[in-house]
Amino acid sequence: MNISEKEIDHLAELSNLSLEKDEKKALEKDLQNIFKYISKLNELDTENVEPTYQVFEMENVWRKDEILPQDADREALLALSKEQEDNQIKVPKVL
Amino acid sequence: MSDKKYQITIGIETHVQLKTKTKLFSEVDNDARGKEPNSCVSPVDYALPGMLPRLNEDAVKLAIRAGSAMNAKINSRSRFDRKHYFYPDSPKGYQITQFFSPIIGEGSITLPSGKKIRIEHAHLEGDAGKLSHFDSYSLVDLNRVDTPLLEIVSMPDISSAEEARDYCKELWRNMVYAGVTNGDLYNGNMRFDVNISLKKPEDKALGTRAEIKNLNSFRSVERAVEYEYSRQSKLLDNGEKVIQETRGWSDATGKTTSQRSKENAQDYRYMPEPDLAPLNLSEDFIKTEYEKCPELPEDYRKRFKNSVSSDTIEIILDYPELARRLAEVEENNSNEDTVNYIANLFSSVLLAEENSSLLNDPLPDALKLSELAEMKAKNELSSTSAKEVFLKMFEEKHLGKSARILAKELNLIQENDSSALEKIVETVLLNPSTKKAQEDYRSGQEKVLGFLVGQVMKESKGKANPSAVSEILKKKLK
Numbered sequence: 001m002n003i004s005e006k007e008i009d010h011l012a013e014l015s016n017l018s019l020e021k022d023e024k025k026a027l028e029k030d031l032q033n034i035f036k037y038i039s040k041l042n043e044l045d046t047e048n049v050e051p052t053y054q055v056f057e058m059e060n061v062w063r064k065d066e067i068l069p070q071d072a073d074r075e076a077l078l079a080l081s082k083e084q085e086d087n088q089i090k091v092p093k094v095l
Numbered sequence: 096m097s098d099k100k101y102q103i104t105i106g107i108e109t110h111v112q113l114k115t116k117t118k119l120f121s122e123v124d125n126d127a128r129g130k131e132p133n134s135c136v137s138p139v140d141y142a143l144p145g146m147l148p149r150l151n152e153d154a155v156k157l158a159i160r161a162g163s164a165m166n167a168k169i170n171s172r173s174r175f176d177r178k179h180y181f182y183p184d185s186p187k188g189y190q191i192t193q194f195f196s197p198i199i200g201e202g203s204i205t206l207p208s209g210k211k212i213r214i215e216h217a218h219l220e221g222d223a224g225k226l227s228h229f230d231s232y233s234l235v236d237l238n239r240v241d242t243p244l245l246e247i248v249s250m251p252d253i254s255s256a257e258e259a260r261d262y263c264k265e266l267w268r269n270m271v272y273a274g275v276t277n278g279d280l281y282n283g284n285m286r287f288d289v290n291i292s293l294k295k296p297e298d299k300a301l302g303t304r305a306e307i308k309n310l311n312s313f314r315s316v317e318r319a320v321e322y323e324y325s326r327q328s329k330l331l332d333n334g335e336k337v338i339q340e341t342r343g344w345s346d347a348t349g350k351t352t353s354q355r356s357k358e359n360a361q362d363y364r365y366m367p368e369p370d371l372a373p374l375n376l377s378e379d380f381i382k383t384e385y386e387k388c389p390e391l392p393e394d395y396r397k398r399f400k401n402s403v404s405s406d407t408i409e410i411i412l413d414y415p416e417l418a419r420r421l422a423e424v425e426e427n428n429s430n431e432d433t434v435n436y437i438a439n440l441f442s443s444v445l446l447a448e449e450n451s452s453l454l455n456d457p458l459p460d461a462l463k464l465s466e467l468a469e470m471k472a473k474n475e476l477s478s479t480s481a482k483e484v485f486l487k488m489f490e491e492k493h494l495g496k497s498a499r500i501l502a503k504e505l506n507l508i509q510e511n512d513s514s515a516l517e518k519i520v521e522t523v524l525l526n527p528s529t530k531k532a533q534e535d536y537r538s539g540q541e542k543v544l545g546f547l548v549g550q551v552m553k554e555s556k557g558k559a560n561p562s563a564v565s566e567i568l569k570k571k572l573k
């Protein structure tokens with residue numbers, strides 16, 4: 001299967017990325033290779049094999065419903081964003 | 096909707112915020128009411144590199160209890176998936192949900208009319224953050240990120256605006272009674288997405304549907320369905336097509352409007368969530384939680400069927416604490432009249448507009464209420480006095496007092512003792528100011544009896560039983 005430019009555009013749009021022509025070309029090639037590599041798995045016969053969703057074979061891993069202090073406070077976390085206003089993260093207008 | 100040209104088919108997806116102490120995947124406060132923006136947030140909510148979600152056990156338990164309230168099958172095996180989308184309300188770039196294997200399977204909600212609406216499934220997922228929009232920018236508050244949600248998906252069994260409203264209300268009641276949510280609609284604790292399509296009665300296939308997103312009141316659900324019926328039927332009448340799309344509702348304009356942004360945006364690229372282990376719940380675990388579900392509206396309807404009118408029951412059922420207190424009154428005293436009397440005090444006195452602030456105060460306990468009902472039944476209190484005692488029971492200075500002590504203090508206990516009453520009647524009849532009325536009555540003007548009863552009531556300082564007074568007067572004036 002080939003990855004078309006149209007699919008690159010679609011994926012870029014879903015991820016809100018704006019790509020230059022040469023970037024698209026490079027990605028097309030990279031994704032093609034990744035896809036080919038992964039496609040090798042299709043050669044295996046998985047007819048009677050249950051799908052694997054995770055590899056640790058753990059189940060019911062959960063925690064108690066208790067509030068715990070966090071490593072980073074509001075100010076530290078907000079500081080990670082590009083712009084802030086009134087203790088909120090400021091982003092370009094959406095909607 | 097008297098116009099029966101088209102049949103309407105409705106399915107509803109409901110998001111219920113679960114009232115856990117912490118969020119679904121992080122150990123921060125899940126109750127952000129009245130708190131500052133971004134004050135209930137952890138590095139996990141920010142999706143910082145390397146942060147891993149940690150599942151909240153109680154969210155799983157509340158989901159099971161919610162399933163019990165819908166008489167639903169609980170799937171012992173379920174797991175989580177990622178639903179990808181790019182929007183500032185979700186720092187992760189995806190929502191963690193249960194797309195392939197939800198925790199709750201088929202169930203049903205029975206409407207007050209008796210109609211059953213089937214539940215297709217319900218699944219756990221994290222809520223998104225809150226955006227506020229301004230002229231040239233938007234602000235992001237992540238307090239709501241990963242608040243546990245249970246999304247409940249109904250089958251398309253709903254066939255009118257009224258039924259849509261009834262379904263939402265009954266589901267809300269069941270979730271609130273089950274104790275899985277605070278159920279505060281104003282603050283978005285439950286939100287409804289309504290799918291609506293029309294078809295001609297003779298058509299087999301369903302029509303194209305529109306989805307009205309994010310309704311947060313029963314009334315707006317009803318109005319949005321009515322509006323969609325007229326919008327879609329006009330399109331169909333003109334030979335046009337209904338477009339499958341998401342629409343928003345405005346309470347102010349009473350209209351739905353298209354929210355389509357990009358044609359191909361709906362590509363969520365679901366994949367199993369590798370950071371969370373699947374659930375494999377034991378029968379015991381499920382049973383324990385399933386049985387924790389307390390009495391539900393349907394149980395209360397059965398309980399009060401013989402004592403309280405169904406209209407009154409439906410009013411009371413909107414207030415879980417009233418239904419529970421009424422049940423305690425019933426358990427105290429199996430007398431149906433007592434239960435009915437207290438039910439009516441709740442529905443017509445406590446829930447009257449002018450007393451609405453009392454609902455925030457603790458309710459009088461069942462013993463006090465039963466005693467009050469008995470005093471009323473024995474005519475020790477007139478109905479006006481009984482209402483007065485009931486209302487005074489909410490006042491802080493009267494909290495420790497029984498109904499009898501309070502009635503005595505307020506000097507409201509009615510005189511039923513006939514010899515005492517006769518004395519008062521005689522005093523009144525001896526008063527010259529009643530002489531004319533007495534003559535009028537004797538000459539056949541029976542309606543002046545009311546005036547005389549009033550005079551006796553006044554003389555007794557309101558404590559005489561008016562019907563007993565009336566009987567004595569009739570005897571004396573023969």
